[in-house]
Amino acid sequence: QQQVKQSPQSLIVQKGGISIINCAYENTAFDYFPWYQQFPGKGPALLIAIRPDVSEKKEGRFTISFNKSAKQFSLHIMDSQPGDSATYFCAASMSDLFGNEKLTFGTGTRLTIIP
Amino acid sequence: DARVTQTPRHKVTEMGQEVTMRCQPILGHNTVFWYRQTMMQGLELLAYFRNRAPLDDSGMPKDRFSAEMPDATLATLKIQPSEPRDSAVYFCASGFRRDRDAGELFFGEGSRLTVL
Numbered sequence: 001q002q003q004v005k006q007s008p009q010s011l012i013v014q015k016g017g018i019s020i021i022n023c024a025y026e027n028t029a030f031d032y033f034p035w036y037q038q039f040p041g042k043g044p045a046l047l048i049a050i051r052p053d054v055s056e057k058k059e060g061r062f063t064i065s066f067n068k069s070a071k072q073f074s075l076h077i078m079d080s081q082p083g084d085s086a087t088y089f090c091a092a093s094m095s096d097l098f099g100n101e102k103l104t105f106g107t108g109t110r111l112t113i114i115p
Numbered sequence: 116d117a118r119v120t121q122t123p124r125h126k127v128t129e130m131g132q133e134v135t136m137r138c139q140p141i142l143g144h145n146t147v148f149w150y151r152q153t154m155m156q157g158l159e160l161l162a163y164f165r166n167r168a169p170l171d172d173s174g175m176p177k178d179r180f181s182a183e184m185p186d187a188t189l190a191t192l193k194i195q196p197s198e199p200r201d202s203a204v205y206f207c208a209s210g211f212r213r214d215r216d217a218g219e220l221f222f223g224e225g226s227r228l229t230v231l
Contacts, residue, residue: 034219043119043206043222044158089158101210102171103148103220105158 003027004092006106013113019077021109023090026071030092032101035064035075038087047088048075080113087111117141121207121223129231133195136226138207139188147190148220149182150206158206164190197230204228
């Protein structure tokens with residue numbers, strides 16, 4: 001069962017444009033929604049994260065928009081740069097009884113920024 | 116520069132052989148996760164530990180996979196016997212839950228396994 005659905009699978013954006021990646025989740029118990037960035041040959045690294053008590057979080061050129069009623073969240077990359085070319089994963093987690101976080105990842109979006 | 120260290124980075128083996136992957140989590144972290152990444156399935160959680168105790172290994176094929184933390188500085192993932200369908204990149208990640216600031220996982224660079 002895929003609990004986090006991510007789209008698109010791949011995305012090509014011109015330099016300076018806005019990149020938008022969308023995710024939808026099913027489990028209303030999820031309470032933490034991070035985005036990870038992965039470069040070839042490397043492990044994923046946390047980019048930005050949000051909790052459902054806010055609808056938007058911005059860090060530099062990266063913004064998460066969160067719609068709790070629709071169970072959707074998205075990543076916006078403003079002024080996209082060639083260095084942003086990577087695979088992006090959305091994820092979701094919930095705290096279990098022991099306070100641990102188990103991340104469930106989306107399937108990833110390969111973003112390519114062209115000059 | 117604290118980071119998660121995984122060995123080996125690359126492993127090619129034949130079907131039926133035993134494979135052991137090792138992970139050194141970041142000092143002070145109390146959670147360790149094993150993920151498997153493939154093109155078809157993406158990132159799948161195999162197992163995770165908190166304070167060295169296994170909390171969830173429901174994503175792991177029990178008949179051939181095993182995960183352990185012999186001490187706080189070492190986590191292992193063993194496959195015996197290996198099969199071609201186990202070919203993937205295996206990631207170890209560590210973290211530390213700190214009230215509402217939980218959730219950031221620090222990933223290693225992965226162990227790329229090819230089973231012929």
